Amino acid sequence: MSGRRREAGTHPLAALWAWTAAPAARAVGLIVLVVAALALAGADWLRPREDYVGFAAAPGFYALLGLGAAVIAMLAAWPLRRSLERREDYYGGDDGDE
Numbered sequence: 001m002s003g004r005r006r007e008a009g010t011h012p013l014a015a016l017w018a019w020t021a022a023p024a025a026r027a028v029g030l031i032v033l034v035v036a037a038l039a040l041a042g043a044d045w046l047r048p049r050e051d052y053v054g055f056a057a058a059p060g061f062y063a064l065l066g067l068g069a070a071v072i073a074m075l076a077a078w079p080l081r082r083s084l085e086r087r088e089d090y091y092g093g094d095d096g097d098e
Contacts, residue, residue, distance in 0.1 A: 037063070040063070041059075041060055041063055044059050044060060044062070044063065045059045045060075
């Protein structure tokens with residue numbers, strides 16, 4: 001065994017993702033994501049592209065297209081959630097059998 005102790009009831013493969021529970025994991029993940037995005041955007045400026053449509057050859061076009069699609073998906077999810085969610089008492093009243 002590795003000498004590390006794990007909490008009772010934790011799956012052994014869950015240890016691979018235990019680092020995400022650290023307080024700095026969110027900040028490190030965001031920094032890595034931003035650096036990767038900037039590196040890919042920089043590579044887009046360096047490599048000339050020929051597309052069928054003229055405006056698609058502009059540097060950063062596909063990055064902005066992806067960002068716009070993600071924003072539209074998030075904005076569409078809010079009303080969709082409201083229309084699909086169930087009432088609080090959907091599964092019955094307060095019978096005490098949780």
